[in-house]
Amino acid sequence: xxxxxxxxxxxxxxxxxxxxxxxxxxxxxxxxxxxxxxxxxxxxxxxxxxxxxxxxxxxxxxxxxxxxxxxxxxxxxxxxxxxxxxxxxxxxxxxxxxxxxxxxxxxxxxxxxxxxxxxxxxxxxxxxxxxxxxxxxxxxxxxxxxxxxxxxxxxxxxxxxxxxxxxxxxxxxxxxxxxxxxxxxxxxxxxxxxxxxxxxxxxxxxxxxxxxxxxxxxxxxxxxxxxxxxxxxxxxxxxxxxxxxxxxxxxxxxxxxxxxxxxxxxxxxxxxxxxxxxxxxxxxxxxxxxxxxxxxxxxxxxxxxxxxxxxxxxxxxxxxxxxxxxxxxxxxxxxxxxxxxxxxxxxxxxxxxxxxxxxxxxxxxxxxxxxxxxxxxxxxxxxxxxxxxxxxxxxxxxxxxxxxxxxxxx
Amino acid sequence: xxxxxxxxxxxxxxxxxxxxxxxxxxxxxxxxxxxxxxxxxxxxxxxxxxxxxxxxxxxxxxxxxxxxxxxxxxxxxxxxxxxxxxxxxxxxxxxxxxxxxxxxxxxxxxxxxxxxxxxxxxxxxxxxxxxxxxxxxxxxxxxxxxxxxxxxxxxxxxxxxxxxxxxxxxxxxxxxxxxxxxxxxxxxxxxxxxxxxxxxxxxxxxxxxxxxxxxxxxxxxxxxxxxxxxxxxxxxxxxxxxxxxxxxxxxxxxxxxxxxxxxxxxxxxxxxxxxxxxxxxxxxxxxxxxxxxxxxxxxxxxxxxxxxxxxxxxxxxxxxxxxxxxxxxxxxxxxxxxxxxxxxxxxxxxxxxxxxxxxxxxxxxxxxxxxxxxxxxxxxxxx
Numbered sequence: 173x174x175x176x177x178x179x180x181x182x183x184x185x186x187x188x189x190x191x192x193x194x195x196x197x198x199x200x201x202x203x204x205x206x207x208x209x210x211x212x213x214x215x216x217x218x219x220x221x222x223x224x225x226x227x228x229x230x231x232x233x234x235x236x237x238x239x240x241x242x243x244x245x246x247x248x249x250x251x252x253x254x255x256x257x258x259x260x261x262x263x264x265x266x267x268x269x270x271x272x273x274x275x276x277x278x279x280x281x282x283x284x285x286x287x288x289x290x291x292x293x294x295x296x297x298x299x300x301x302x303x304x305x306x307x308x309x310x311x312x313x314x315x316x317x318x319x320x321x322x323x324x325x326x327x328x329x330x331x332x333x334x335x336x337x338x339x340x341x342x343x344x345x346x347x348x349x350x351x352x353x354x355x356x357x358x359x360x361x362x363x364x365x366x367x368x369x370x371x372x373x374x375x376x377x378x379x380x381x382x383x384x385x386x387x388x389x390x391x392x393x394x395x396x397x398x399x400x401x402x403x404x405x406x407x408x409x410x411x412x413x414x415x416x417x418x419x420x421x422x423x424x425x426x427x428x429x430x431x432x433x434x435x436x437x438x439x440x441x442x443x444x445x446x447x448x449x450x451x452x453x454x455x456x457x458x459x460x461x462x463x464x465x466x467x468x469x470x471x472x473x474x475x476x477x478x479x480x481x482x483x484x485x486x487x488x489x490x491x492x493x494x495x496x497x498x499x500x501x502x503x504x505x506x507x508x509x510x511x512x513x514x515x516x517x518x519x520x521x522x523x524x525x526x527x528x529x530x531x532x533x534x535x536x537x538x539x540x541x542x543x544x545x546x547x548x549x550x551x552x553x554x555x556x557x558x559x560x561x562x563x564x565x566x567x568x569x570x571x572x573x574x575x576x577x578x579x580x581x582x
Numbered sequence: 583x584x585x586x587x588x589x590x591x592x593x594x595x596x597x598x599x600x601x602x603x604x605x606x607x608x609x610x611x612x613x614x615x616x617x618x619x620x621x622x623x624x625x626x627x628x629x630x631x632x633x634x635x636x637x638x639x640x641x642x643x644x645x646x647x648x649x650x651x652x653x654x655x656x657x658x659x660x661x662x663x664x665x666x667x668x669x670x671x672x673x674x675x676x677x678x679x680x681x682x683x684x685x686x687x688x689x690x691x692x693x694x695x696x697x698x699x700x701x702x703x704x705x706x707x708x709x710x711x712x713x714x715x716x717x718x719x720x721x722x723x724x725x726x727x728x729x730x731x732x733x734x735x736x737x738x739x740x741x742x743x744x745x746x747x748x749x750x751x752x753x754x755x756x757x758x759x760x761x762x763x764x765x766x767x768x769x770x771x772x773x774x775x776x777x778x779x780x781x782x783x784x785x786x787x788x789x790x791x792x793x794x795x796x797x798x799x800x801x802x803x804x805x806x807x808x809x810x811x812x813x814x815x816x817x818x819x820x821x822x823x824x825x826x827x828x829x830x831x832x833x834x835x836x837x838x839x840x841x842x843x844x845x846x847x848x849x850x851x852x853x854x855x856x857x858x859x860x861x862x863x864x865x866x867x868x869x870x871x872x873x874x875x876x877x878x879x880x881x882x883x884x885x886x887x888x889x890x891x892x893x894x895x896x897x898x899x900x901x902x903x904x905x906x907x908x909x910x911x912x913x914x915x916x917x918x919x920x921x922x923x924x925x926x927x928x929x930x931x932x933x934x935x936x937x938x939x940x941x942x943x944x945x946x947x948x949x950x951x952x953x954x955x956x957x958x959x960x961x962x963x964x965x
Contacts (some may be wrong), residue, residue, distance in 0.1 A: 323794070327791050328790075438864055440950060441860040441863050444860070444954060444956075446957075446960060464668060466644065466672050466673050467670065467672050471672075474670075478694075479668050480667065518942070519868055519942050519946040521946065554860070
């Protein structure tokens with residue numbers, strides 16, 4: 173497979189005046205004015221895009237397999253692995269067979285910066301057993317023990333067309349055009365084997381300074397992710413995120429579970445809510461994200477602190493209290509959500525919210541109990557609505573271009 | 583840069599607090615005294631202790647190691663004029679209070695134990711006739727609202743019993759006619775009913791909000807039996823109807839008993855009015871509340887009536903403190919009632935399923951136009 177750096181391609185065009193000449197200046201290693209820090213290594217023990225510092229844009233795609241042949245699935249995963257390794261290296265496919273064939277790459281990132289593109293693949297429960305109970309690829313024996321659809325919860329307004337899927341790809345980058353481009357070309361590779369089920373774009377705000385040092389804000393206007401385990405501390409990731417469990421299949425060791433929830437914010441009513449109530453609902457201050465029990469953003473929250481009337485300072489139904497590990501047997505997850513904006517809904521309200529994603533060792537021990545407590549108790553429920561859902565098993569990483577994602581499964 | 587941005591965020595928040603509290607009022611609020619209060623483990627420090635009568639903003643910073651509270655207390659040392667609670671260590675919060683001439687105490691209560699640390703204050707100037715009138719008007723508003731809640735709960739019990747008896751007798755046509763009217767008093771005082779965390783789910787839970795293992799009872803359970811889905815539903819047996827109506831009537835009577843001695847602070851009334859419009863915006867405009875009967879417009883009308891009552895009771899105070907808000911609210915209430923009026927029929931209202939997309943959007947837009955200024959009511963009546 174020939175590929176070229178996006179920057180070099182532009183130079184190539186300038187030099188030869190023809191796209192076809194671009195291959196001649198190709199090579200994946202030459203990157204011009206892009207600092208190496210703007211590349212996220214694709215190969216490794218774990219997949220990238222999980223402990224990778226939060227980029228600013230997301231395009232999450234879910235696909236359903238249309239094939240019934242295991243070989244097709246293997247072929248697709250091989251193609252995806254190669255394409256993902258090329259794209260994340262800041263390059264694009266460049267081998268043009270003929271002037272009369274369609275361009276190999278769709279072209280919208282030519283000349284763009286590499287923008288920390290990361291691509292992460294996952295497998296949904298229906299890969300192992302379809303909704304009507306069929307083991308299409310003879311791999312149900314390799315299904316992870318926790319990979320079952322999330323239980324229906326009170327107040328759920330789930331839209332099936334924005335939920336679930338046989339396969340998923342999380343594409344993140346600091347430029348929305350780069351994340352769009354990668355997901356588009358990955359979908360294109362799948363035609364005939366898998367079809368797009370749903371896709372979701374997401375974004376985060378740009379901070380005044382180095383963005384990765386500050387906690388992002390959700391569309392409620394609050395900092396979101398303050399209490400996340402530290403991705404820079406390998407021991408924390410090993411303790412809470414990466415699977416290392418002999419009772420799980422081999423292909424999942426070093427992987428993780430991903431839970432996604434599309435959570436609509438009812439911004440109209442939220443924006444009419446007093447600052448006092450907003451802070452009491454969340455349990456943190458809006459300005460700095462400090463817990464209501466005091467201190468600054470990273471001060472440990474004091475759930476036991478009471479006021480003069482004997483009430484908890486961090487209110488009983490506040491979001492932080494209910495989601496806190498102390499109320500959930502110490503279980504942690506790595507939240508890596510993005511804000512989304514889908515325009516407007518059928519009554520002319522803003523259709524926007526949080527595309528929640530969380531990585532963890534176990535769904536039944538980490539995510540589901542927290543989700544259940546939140547569904548029944550969270551004061552925030554009046555202002556949000558869960559409209560999309562999905563669970564995926566994230567296989568371990570690949571070490572080289574000779575391997576492919578999920579290889580041990582097939 | 584990040585630092586600068588943070589500072590400006592605080593600026594915005596303080597600014598918006600000031601804006602909502604004195605919502606576009608003339609200059610008096612903006613030019614009011616700004617006092618810095620520092621509460622430590624052993625001290626209560628104020629940047630000034632003598633001010634002219636009017637609006638005073640106390641910015642309380644907790645530099646102690648435990649939660650603190652800050653009070654303004656009258657000369658008698660007992661009567662609380664205003665307070666701000668739950669200020670965690672290193673946090674700060676504003677208290678905006680309107681003070682007439684006289685002697686007061688500022689009190690910091692670090693750790694929220696004991697009597698706290700008193701600092702005597704002197705407010706110069708007389709009692710403004712405006713605020714004396716407001717104080718009386720607020721008291722009247724509270725009494726009027728309590729009376730309104732009593733009236734509505736009395737009507738609710740009466741209509742609920744009629745409805746229950748009709749449903750029990752198997753006269754379903756009449757029951758379908760009585761259902762939306764019987765719910766209207768409930769919808770007018772919904773925030774009060776919802777404040778009873780046990781009664782609300784027993785009486786008003788929607789099927790979509792059921793928790794695993796929870797038994798579905800109340801209005802909407804019966805609604806489904808009267809307007810059953812075409813497939814996959816089994817009608818209630820007569821024994822089940824007996825049980826369902828008993829729960830409905832018993833809990834409604836319990837609600838009636840509990841509201842007898844309730845009193846309402848102006849801020850609770852104003853928050854309640856805002857919540858009523860939230861209910862309309864999230865449940866009724868989308869047709870989620872009455873999913874089987876489609877009688878959402880009855881609830882819509884009643885919710886707005888409940889909010890309008892609150893505003894009517896508080897109107898003289900709002901007129902004094904923020905005349906522009908008062909006239910905006912009057913005209914938006916009128917608009918929304920006019921719009922609802924267009925959908926009145928000989929038997930009530932148009933059913934939700936008969937509304938067009940454009941009509942639904944028109945309702946949503948009228949709700950936003952009213953709810954936005956209504957969300958400023960609490961700040962105006964509490965200062």
